[in-house]
Each structure stands twice: as structure tokens, then as C-alpha cells.
Amino acid sequence: MKRLLVLIVPLLLLGSRLGAQDLAVKTNLLYWGTLTPNLGFEVGLSPKSTFLLWGGYNSWNLSGSETNNKKLVHWIIMPEYRYWFCERFNGHFIGVHLLGSKYNVSQHNVPLLFEKAYRYEGWGVGGGVAYGYHYMLSKRWGLEGSIGIGGIYMGYTKYNCPRCGSMIGDFTRFYFGPTTASISLVYLIK
Numbered sequence: 001m002k003r004l005l006v007l008i009v010p011l012l013l014l015g016s017r018l019g020a021q022d023l024a025v026k027t028n029l030l031y032w033g034t035l036t037p038n039l040g041f042e043v044g045l046s047p048k049s050t051f052l053l054w055g056g057y058n059s060w061n062l063s064g065s066e067t068n069n070k071k072l073v074h075w076i077i078m079p080e081y082r083y084w085f086c087e088r089f090n091g092h093f094i095g096v097h098l099l100g101s102k103y104n105v106s107q108h109n110v111p112l113l114f115e116k117a118y119r120y121e122g123w124g125v126g127g128g129v130a131y132g133y134h135y136m137l138s139k140r141w142g143l144e145g146s147i148g149i150g151g152i153y154m155g156y157t158k159y160n161c162p163r164c165g166s167m168i169g170d171f172t173r174f175y176f177g178p179t180t181a182s183i184s185l186v187y188l189i190k
Contacts, residue, residue, distance in 0.1 A: 023189040028182040044088050052080040074103035095130040112177050122156025128179040140188050148180035
């Protein structure tokens with residue numbers, strides 16, 4: 001958490017010196033579907049470019065018991081450079097992003113990544129490209145949708161379920177596919 005604050009505080013300080021529509025705070029509403037609190041800060045770099053720093057953290061093991069170890073514990077951080085076709089925080093944009101994550105997933109079927117019958121504990125690093133659109137709802141509020149594709153290099157230990165199951169082994173793999181999807185509520189700071 002301290003590392004995240006080290007990244008966020010300089011953006012807030014920079015935002016206090018910028019003019020109108022130079023700093024936005026956002027949350028990905030889709031990501032709340034996994035009960036993961038998340039927050040992003042986006043700062044204007046030029047009339048048609050921005051830098052977004054977004055992250056999410058889920059530490060809850062809501063169904064944890066001796067027989068049921070269902071969990072989707074993880075953190076993720078994703079910086080992204082965006083180029084806007086009209087003006088920043090308005091209309092279409094393309095982006096290039098990096099991502100880093102650490103996870104402990106059990107009894108969840110995550111398509112293309114994890115099988116429900118096992119527990120996975122590991123990390124991932126990667127990046128990709130994204131396309132999105134920002135729609136202004138009012139002077140300060142906006143709604144933004146984006147989708148991204150790319151690759152993630154993953155290292156993990158695979159375990160049998162249930163809780164404290166035996167270790168199957170250590171593995172690495174490369175995933176290529178969707179890396180981000182968002183419908184975000186955005187607040188523009190003057």
C-alpha cells in the first residue's frame with residue numbers, strides 16, 4: 001500500500017498545479033463485480049495525451065473455511081499512456097499499458113487463466129494496447145469504456161484444493177488475450 005501511495009501522491013501534487021481538466025479520478029465499475037476496490041488517477045500531459053495510474057486490491061477470503069477455500073485475493077497496478085483523437089478526457093483514445101499483479105486464487109473458474117479445481121498462487125507482469133471512449137455526463141463527471149489486449153508472463157505455484165492442499169508444482173506460462181476491460185465513472189478535478 002505504501003508503494004501505491006508513493007506513486008499517487010506526486011500525481012496529486014502535480015494536479016494541484018494544473019488547470020481545468022488536467023486531472024481525473026476514476027473507478028472501474030466492472031471491477032467492483034469481483035468485490036475489488038479500485039482507483040485510478042489520470043493526469044494531462046499535453047492537449048491530446050494523458051497518463052493513467054490505476055490499481056485494485058482485493059484481500060478478502062469471503063468463503064474461507066476448512067472445507068471451502070474459495071478466494072480471489074489479488075492486487076494489480078496498471079500505468080497507461082493515452083493519446084486522445086479530439087482532446088484529452090473527451091471522445092476516442094488509444095493507450096499503451098503495462099501491468100503487474102500478485103494473486104492467490106482458489107475455486108474460481110477464470111477463463112483462459114485458472115481452473116476451479118485448483119488453487120494458484122503467483123505473480124504476473126505484462127502489457128498491451130487499449131482502445132476506449134470517454135463520454136462527458138456533465139462539466140465534472142464522465143463515463144468511460146475501454147478494452148485492451150496484450151500479453152502477461154505468469155509465474156505461479158499450483159495446489160490441489162481444498163484448503164492447504166498439496167503442492168502440484170511451480171509453473172510459468174505466457175498468456176495472450178484481453179488484459180483490461182472497464183466501464184469507469186470519472187470525476188474531473190479543476
